[in-house]
Amino acid sequence: MPLDLDAFLRERFGLEAFRPWQREAIEALLEPPGRVLVVAPTGGGKSLTYQVPGALLDGVTLVLSPLVALMEDQVRALEARGVSATFIASTLDPDLRRHREASMQRGKYKLVYAAPERLASDGFVEALARSKLSLVAVDEAHCIAQWGHDFRPDYLRIGGLLERLRPPRVLACTATDTPAVRREIVEQLHLGESCREILRGFARPNLHLAARSIEGVSEARAEVSAALGSALGEPRAPKGGAIVYAATRKQTEQWADGLRSRGWNADAYHAGMDPGHRTDVATRFADRSLDLVVATNAFGMGIDRPDIRAVVHVQPPSSIEAYYQEVGRAGRDGAEAWGLLLCSGSDIALRRRLVTTSTGGEPAPRELAERGWSLFRELLRYLDARSCRHDFILRYFGDERETLGGCGHCDICVAIDEREADSVGEADRDEAARTVRMALSAVARARQRAGMIAVAEMLRGVDGERTRRFGFTELSTFGLLRERSHPWVMDLLRAMLTAGWIDLTPTEHPVPLLTNAGAEVMRAKGPVRLALPLDREARARESASGSRGKTAGPNVLGSYRGRRGHVHRSGRISFCRLWFVRHWSRKYRSCGRSSSWRCPPQPWCRRPNRQHPGCILCPLLE
Numbered sequence: 001m002p003l004d005l006d007a008f009l010r011e012r013f014g015l016e017a018f019r020p021w022q023r024e025a026i027e028a029l030l031e032p033p034g035r036v037l038v039v040a041p042t043g044g045g046k047s048l049t050y051q052v053p054g055a056l057l058d059g060v061t062l063v064l065s066p067l068v069a070l071m072e073d074q075v076r077a078l079e080a081r082g083v084s085a086t087f088i089a090s091t092l093d094p095d096l097r098r099h100r101e102a103s104m105q106r107g108k109y110k111l112v113y114a115a116p117e118r119l120a121s122d123g124f125v126e127a128l129a130r131s132k133l134s135l136v137a138v139d140e141a142h143c144i145a146q147w148g149h150d151f152r153p154d155y156l157r158i159g160g161l162l163e164r165l166r167p168p169r170v171l172a173c174t175a176t177d178t179p180a181v182r183r184e185i186v187e188q189l190h191l192g193e194s195c196r197e198i199l200r201g202f203a204r205p206n207l208h209l210a211a212r213s214i215e216g217v218s219e220a221r222a223e224v225s226a227a228l229g230s231a232l233g234e235p236r237a238p239k240g241g242a243i244v245y246a247a248t249r250k251q252t253e254q255w256a257d258g259l260r261s262r263g264w265n266a267d268a269y270h271a272g273m274d275p276g277h278r279t280d281v282a283t284r285f286a287d288r289s290l291d292l293v294v295a296t297n298a299f300g301m302g303i304d305r306p307d308i309r310a311v312v313h314v315q316p317p318s319s320i321e322a323y324y325q326e327v328g329r330a331g332r333d334g335a336e337a338w339g340l341l342l343c344s345g346s347d348i349a350l351r352r353r354l355v356t357t358s359t360g361g362e363p364a365p366r367e368l369a370e371r372g373w374s375l376f377r378e379l380l381r382y383l384d385a386r387s388c389r390h391d392f393i394l395r396y397f398g399d400e401r402e403t404l405g406g407c408g409h410c411d412i413c414v415a416i417d418e419r420e421a422d423s424v425g426e427a428d429r430d431e432a433a434r435t436v437r438m439a440l441s442a443v444a445r446a447r448q449r450a451g452m453i454a455v456a457e458m459l460r461g462v463d464g465e466r467t468r469r470f471g472f473t474e475l476s477t478f479g480l481l482r483e484r485s486h487p488w489v490m491d492l493l494r495a496m497l498t499a500g501w502i503d504l505t506p507t508e509h510p511v512p513l514l515t516n517a518g519a520e521v522m523r524a525k526g527p528v529r530l531a532l533p534l535d536r537e538a539r540a541r542e543s544a545s546g547s548r549g550k551t552a553g554p555n556v557l558g559s560y561r562g563r564r565g566h567v568h569r570s571g572r573i574s575f576c577r578l579w580f581v582r583h584w585s586r587k588y589r590s591c592g593r594s595s596s597w598r599c600p601p602q603p604w605c606r607r608p609n610r611q612h613p614g615c616i617l618c619p620l621l622e
Contacts (some may be wrong), residue, residue, distance in 0.1 A: 005052070010056055012081055013048070021200045025049040025171075028196040029135070034169035037141070037175055040200030046173040052138035053169070054111040058594060059134030060104055061336075062167075063113045064158060066140050069282050070112035071317045078111060087113035088124070091275075101127040116143075119157040119328050125164075133167045138189065141172035142321070145184040159188050175325050190544035202324070202399045205332045209389040210411040211382065220314055220342055224255075225262065227340045232291070235263035240309035244294040245326055247315040247350055255314060256294040265440040266292035269299045282288040293530045297322060306333035313341045316351065319375035320382055320396050343383055351376050386531045387499035390411050395500050406604040416529050420446060435481070436501075439492055440522040444504050444514045446470070448542065451511050454488040485574040491533035499530055 005026065016028070021040065024051055031037045040046050046075045051074075054061030071087035078085040086100050086109050105127055118124045131592050138144075140503055144155035146171065154369050162170060172185050186195050214220050225245065228508030233236035246252045246261070249270040269281045269288055282375045284290035286305055293299060297317060311330040317323045331337025337454035358364045364372070378396065385392050389410035407413050442459050457464065458472035461479025472478055481489055493512065501518030504510035543571035 025198040035195040057134040059132035063137045085111040116154040126448040135166045137171040142174040145181040193219045208338045240307035242310040245313045252294045269295040310338045386495040438480040504592040
């Protein structure tokens with residue numbers, strides 16, 4: 001076995017050097033106990049961490065991967081470098097499949113790729129048992145987590161296979177996982193306490209992130225057209241590729257047709273297409289003969305195209321994990337790239353329907369539906385963020401070492417930077433800092449005695465039974481924001497929660513508490529980078545004036561200049577109003593309860609099934 005990994009990398013793979021984390025992962029894998037979990041962003045080079053050991057070691061390396069297209073691409077690339085490799089899939093002719101399994105047992109291949117579904121075949125498992133396995137690599141390992149965003153039941157077979165075969169080395173690779181999912185991967189694969197975790201880090205500072213609430217298809221079309229024009233230039237001579245993600249197959253077809261009519265070289269991709277056509281779309285996009293792909297989340301894994309300049313979500317995906325994995329397919333060459341996330345009220349209703357319905361159309365198990373909705377609500381928090389979007393994502397994945405404290409590469413930070421650069425904005429900046437510190441002081445002085453609503457009432461100077469019971473009327477923070485409305489103060493508290501300055505206790509009745517980062521900000525030892533909420537009356541005026549219909553264009557994906565750099569929830573509010581009036585009011589009138597309506601139990605309502613006489617918006621405003 002060559003001792004000089006760098007020389008082997010140059011001779012066999014044609015690369016000059018490892019990235020530091022790649023070398024760390026490979027060396028950990030080659031040493032006892034040979035159990036490693038690698039977490040690195042999409043396009044970060046995870047495949048090299050099992051391809052190099054696979055080419056080095058005696059015996060066969062089994063790579064379990066969910067996509068045949070990815071297997072085929074990697075096998076072709078390995079064989080071009082002189083590394084014997086193959087893949088085994090149900091799509092192969094049975095005779096060819098048996099021939100490849102027999103060759104694997106004879107040691108003909110260094111790397112063999114297979115989908116986890118193949119583990120259901122006793123014949124394939126027996127062939128593996130008769131082979132000399134030196135390494136088992138599990139790609140997209142997050143699919144084994146039952147509470148993750150992309151659970152695939154066939155991945156649960158892998159743990160049993162490892163227990164039976166006891167390979168000397170096991171490597172699990174994934175792109176975007178929370179600490180909880182990483183723990184489940186280690187448990188399900190029996191990697192043990194001695195497993196080395198190699199975290200590449202989740203920061204992608206070359207990505208410009210933006211998110212917007214929209215109302216209707218026409219506004220979405222304008223946003224997408226402007227975003228693609230800004231990122232790629234003219235449709236006839238684009239500066240790279242782009243992926244547009246939609247939630248349903250029908251939407252992918254409609255968006256692809258619309259983009260083609262505007263001159264873009266675009267095609268659709270989804271699981272309902274003919275397999276041959278689907279493969280053709282992926283191949284043309286990879287070899288740059290196709291510029292745009294409009295796809296469901298089935299597209300992207302294994303696509304090795306570094307010049308993707310934009311990823312646009314015309315409908316939100318299922319979770320932050322899914323979003324960051326998909327948007328991370330842009331800018332793999334390290335050059336600037338853009339990600340735009342759009343969301344309307346109807347998209348929220350669609351996602352609710354998707355998480356409560358199983359693949360066969362039956363109602364999903366309640367536990368899974370609740371977990372799916374919880375993941376999506378985290379994405380809604382990202383949409384509503386009023387502080388750095390990159391930092392929000394890094395905190396979500398537990399990677400606070402890399403938080404940027406003001407990235408300059410998201411719509412929020414650019415808006416804050418422009419405000420701070422403006423001499424007129426200096427007073428606004430001071431007011432924002434003072435307001436945030438007053439609110440943080442109120443949370444600190446509440447001493448975890450009451451919830452967010454009571455803290456908001458304390459700040460507003462509400463002299464009521466609740467504030468007197470908790471002793472809030474005697475505090476110096478009582479009434480500091482008395483000129484602000486209750487909805488505005490609640491928006492501010494939620495923005496501080498999103499920014500990581502306050503947190504909620506993990507109790508049956510969560511109450512806010514100050515974090516270490518929040519304490520630094522409160523004591524003026526840390527910067528205050530947060531866009532204060534708009535008054536809801538101002539939001540209504542903006543919507544009425546048509547400012548929300550302005551296109552994203554260069555303002556969002558270029559310099560972000562122009563209108564405000566934050567996202568508000570008026571899209572959701574107007575949708576809730578419309579949906580309630582059309583559906584729930586009919587239901588309640590028919591049963592004689594029209595004089596005192598109950599809030600519909602929609603997932604975004606914070607007080608479902610509580611009496612709100614004559615009001616259908618207050619659950620959203622509290």
